[in-house]
Amino acid sequence: MTILSRRKLFSAGGVAAGGLLLAGCDNLTKSDSVGKIVRSAEGATKRWQRLVSDRNALAREFTTADMSPIFKANGTTDPQEAEYLQHVDEKFANWRLKVDGLVNTPLSLSIADLNSLPQRTQITRHDCVEGWSAIGQWRGAQLGPILKAANLKTNARFIVFHCADNYGGEVSKGGAQSTSIYYESVDLIDAFHPQTILATGMNGAALTVAHGAPVRLRVERQIGYKQAKYIMRIEAVDSFAGIGSGNGGYWEDRGYEWYAGI
């Protein structure tokens, strides 16, 4: 075989491989075994980030001068569920935050109850999964002491936040999104982090409907979709089985990482 024909073969092979690659690429995302390998990065990232972080390492806190002039409201901004609209009409007077699941002392807390707890105020950066960031001031009770008051059972591993809003969301995975109730979850490390608060105030005023009134989670070392709005119920669980599609959150059920530290 001469150099020339080998060369031609080589080039033809290259073009064919390139074509196959382009056509085959999208199919790779449909393979379960490939997906499993790719998704293994999430666990590696979580373990590695936790390894290099102090458990209580704080997200940077800014001054009022650093704040975004307009904090973008994203996701659901105006829930239309009847139960929620009634709470808005009643100015959340009859709204109660339920804390239950794997706890020894279930709680039912009003806005006044939450506001009577020691408040933490923090000016932090909110990072949306889409890429943008906004800096705002949040005020609320720390989640840790509330969970302590509820007295978690020893088998509790995750804290799930059930929200009021049905969310349509963007089209993902090449198909239409089904609508369902928003929910999120964190593990106990993030639940007991000093900056993890149930925010009832934002930028010096009561939390508005667009930003998640009456209560929104702030879990400052993770991406925006973890910051659940319109929280109605906090449930301690040992697994996500039976909640949504079982992946620990609305977006997690749609392919996004449960550990959203990156």
Added chain:
Amino acid sequence: MASVADPLPVRRMPEMFYRHALVTRITHWINALAITFLIGTGLNIFNAHPALYWGQYGADDDDAKRWLEIGSADTPGGQAYGFLRIGELKITTTGVLGISKGANGAPSAIGYPSWATFPSQRDLATARNWHFFFAWVLILNGLLYLVWSTISGHIRRDLLPRLKELSPANIAHDIWTHARLKFPKGEEAKRYHILQKLSYGGTVFVLIPLVIFTGLTMSPAIDAAWPWLVSLFGGRQSARSIHWVAANLIMVFIIVHILMVVLAGPYNEIRSMITGRFRIDPEKAK
């Protein structure tokens, strides 16, 4: 037809020179695969918010902080067009950026076109999954390369420019030989010349570390653990901008790199990165 009595023509045989060590070859191809996927998924992720800002924050209403955007708009006549805006400069990019043919062939308002992104349709979840997987591949493979190349002397021997190579005269000479597409022969083909050293070294030791560290700066968990990273790049949105710029420079490197391989003789060049052997033609007798 030559008769048996004719003397054999004197022909100097080309030399098969062992050019690339096994670790260099393996890490090169793993790196090529990882960067291909990182670029495709990176463009898909960028399409979720096709704008860049400078500073700590930046979102839809922060016009003063936004220095780059890819978008679409309508002309006064109602005709949709795509554009790229960098500062004051606005370029119409219909067909490529802002508006392009989607996977189904219909025009679609999207930042980067379907053919350039992985997956080909808008899919932030999958793009993120794959981006972070190949980021791990890039980092672990890069560490293997760095450790091996330091110990073996590859960096010092082959990549580090000598002081005299950095003289303007030598750089000018190398630019001139490249411009005339004159590729070195004989002994001269056994080492990298200054433009190669600067472009390989700049990519390996500057651009790739820069995309890795600006990428990490976009992680809120890493920002809490290593707050100095955010300060170093002047904010998360600045880091996102630098990530995009560094990724673009890597793309420029790849285009020039592939072009030079094609011009210098793709068969010999690619073979040398697969088998290690590089054919060196003898210099013509003067």
